[in-house]
Amino acid sequence: MLRMAGGTGLGGVGAALENANPLVFRRQGERAVTPREEDEALPDAIDGREVFDLIRAISDPEHPLTLEELNVVEEARVKANDANSTVSVAFTPTIPHCSMATLIGLSIKVKLIRSLPERFKVDVHITQGTHASEHAVNKQLADKERVAAALENSHLLEVVNQCLSGRS
Template identity: 90%
Template structure:
């Protein structure tokens, strides 16, 4: 589901940049949980929150509502890891971000198929 998400800065997918890897995705169908760790390309990546938001939106749009999502940065791979993880875990902040039409447009570009 998430391997084909486009990077906001590079003409490559998150999988091609090794931002997302299958081994860092955990699905527990019985407990209805999905956990995704993503690794920004550099420790000071300014797009980390946008990448995490794109992953979360893709999962929200694709999975049944019963699933609880946990999208977070791979520990030790980003300078602002705790702040970004806190934002991504806050349902109200995620909802508010998606009400921003410009931000939603950028997320949708990340999720659209490349031509």
């Protein structure tokens, strides 16, 4: 089975916060609707901003804040190529030893799998050099079977769903 967040990670939710006093960043406004987007005939390609909008409202497992406000995800680190059907998201844990990193990555991945057309290949990884066990986490996130198995775990699924429910 997965070692993903299951033990240490979930323990953190109830226990003392690891990063109790994070820096809060400004949220971007809603994407302005352009006349082009309102034109029936013209197609709009899926772009980085659109993918960013999918994930920016995911809430952090241990704060009442969104990943955007914590600067865990940034528009500049989201790449999308509609023609090649690829999406790549690099996220930055708030502190290098954050035990939530896997859980955050999993939430992002699940959200993208649910929200993007099936043709897309989704790559979610930690921004290079921002986490102690970067490599291990990336490997877990890239493994389809592990991700699927993680979602069979109802505790894990519950936490992920809570993150995805967003702010009310």
